[in-house]
Amino acid sequence: MFRPAKALRLMAAAALLAALTPSLLIVPAAHAATINVTTSADELAVNGACSLREAIQAVNLDTVVDTCDPSGDADTIVLPADTYLLSISGSDENGAASGDLDITSALTITGALSSTTLIDGGQLDRVFDIFGGANVTLVGLTIQHGDSGLNGQGGAVRNAGNLTLQSSAVISSTAAEFSGGGIASNGALSLINSTIAGNSAHTGGGVENAGALKIDQSLIRQNASESSGGGIASLSGTLAISDSSIISNTSELGGGIRNSGKLTLADSLIAGNSGEIGGGLANDSAELAVLTNSTISNNIGSGIDNFGALNLAGSTIITNTGSGVFNDVQGAITITQSTIAHNADSGIYNRGGLTLTNSTISGNTTQIDGGGVANTGTLEVINSTFSGNSA
Ligand SMILES: [Ca+2]
Numbered sequence: 001m002f003r004p005a006k007a008l009r010l011m012a013a014a015a016l017l018a019a020l021t022p023s024l025l026i027v028p029a030a031h032a033a034t035i036n037v038t039t040s041a042d043e044l045a046v047n048g049a050c051s052l053r054e055a056i057q058a059v060n061l062d063t064v065v066d067t068c069d070p071s072g073d074a075d076t077i078v079l080p081a082d083t084y085l086l087s088i089s090g091s092d093e094n095g096a097a098s099g100d101l102d103i104t105s106a107l108t109i110t111g112a113l114s115s116t117t118l119i120d121g122g123q124l125d126r127v128f129d130i131f132g133g134a135n136v137t138l139v140g141l142t143i144q145h146g147d148s149g150l151n152g153q154g155g156a157v158r159n160a161g162n163l164t165l166q167s168s169a170v171i172s173s174t175a176a177e178f179s180g181g182g183i184a185s186n187g188a189l190s191l192i193n194s195t196i197a198g199n200s201a202h203t204g205g206g207v208e209n210a211g212a213l214k215i216d217q218s219l220i221r222q223n224a225s226e227s228s229g230g231g232i233a234s235l236s237g238t239l240a241i242s243d244s245s246i247i248s249n250t251s252e253l254g255g256g257i258r259n260s261g262k263l264t265l266a267d268s269l270i271a272g273n274s275g276e277i278g279g280g281l282a283n284d285s286a287e288l289a290v291l292t293n294s295t296i297s298n299n300i301g302s303g304i305d306n307f308g309a310l311n312l313a314g315s316t317i318i319t320n321t322g323s324g325v326f327n328d329v330q331g332a333i334t335i336t337q338s339t340i341a342h343n344a345d346s347g348i349y350n351r352g353g354l355t356l357t358n359s360t361i362s363g364n365t366t367q368i369d370g371g372g373v374a375n376t377g378t379l380e381v382i383n384s385t386f387s388g389n390s391a
């Protein structure tokens with residue numbers, strides 16, 4: 001029997017399929033090769049085994065190196081779970097022949113897991129050197145024990161190209177005389193579901209950015225720098241952080257983050273960092289920094305030290321050992337729908353321009369004047385609550 005409802009459904013399904021089919025039939029124009037690394041040894045010998053260094057040379061040169069065959073443009077190197085210890089020394093070399101692994105071409109390196117696939121620099125040099133124009137994705141691996149020595153920025157990674165780090169980690173690396181203990185980037189860098197931990201540098205213990213840096217669902221933990229940006233030093237360019245944690249980093253200026261570029265931070269945590277100026281965040285950018293739905297807590301020093309322009313909305317600044325927010329004479333801050341509570345050296349110390357709207361300032365203390373807000377600048381308070389502060 002003819003059933004119009006079912007027929008209509010079938011016709012609709014057929015139409016949908018017809019609409020989808022052309023896109024389903026599209027296949028990549030270029031053949032993308034997969035290169036399987038078959039030895040954990042760091043070698044360039046023609047011995048029937050494809051090493052990581054040989055695989056990268058093969059992609060860079062688009063030619064077969066030993067048994068590594070890179071047919072096509074966009075190549076994927078597959079690294080089985082193992083420790084790949086770099087042992088061919090010789091820094092300041094850019095053909096992946098010695099020291100760091102130089103990448104000059106489009107490339108994806110896929111490990112098994114960040115806990116089982118380790119690329120270890122052996123403190124010989126940094127680990128990866130990514131050149132301008134190279135589009136590189138690193139997935140499921142850990143990069144460790146890089147040391148750029150006297151050979152410039154980037155303890156583990158120097159990026160001038162377009163680098164995405166996904167479900168990966170950069171740990172225990174150093175650029176003692178330079179910036180970017182974990183990664184130094186003046187290109188485009190995305191950290192997704194990744195960890196940057198235990199790195200150190202003169203500036204930017206975890207990451208130094210002078211390009212476009214995006215951090216999502218990631219952890220920046222226990223990095224240290226001498227001068228600024230224990231976790232991250234964003235010296236210029238853009239820094240966009242979402243759903244991430246910046247924890248237990250240390251520096252002189254900006255224990256967690258030092259920002260001199262354009263910063264947005266959303267749905268994130270800056271906690272337990274330590275800094276003389278800006279325990280959690282030091283912002284000295286004239287470009288508006290926008291912080292939303294975030295928590296800045298338990299930092300040693302102030303939660304935020306601001307010398308620039310900053311908007312804080314829907315956020316909590318709590319139990320920092322210095323001021324919750326310190327706003328210097330040249331600083332301009334707008335705080336909306338936020339809570340500043342239980343900070344030890346005034347909730348807010350304002351010397352510049354501050355507008356406080358629909359916010360709560362409670363339980364803050366100081367040994368001097370102004371437990372809730374100590375103000376020597378320009379202050380406007382709209383519809384806000386002050387309670388339980390002491391001085
Ligand atoms: Ca070989």
Ligand SMILES: [Ca+2]
Pocket residue numbers: 092093094095100102129
């Ligand atoms: Ca190099």
Ligand SMILES: [Ca+2]
Pocket residue numbers: 090091092093094095096097098099100101102
């Ligand atoms: Ca090299």
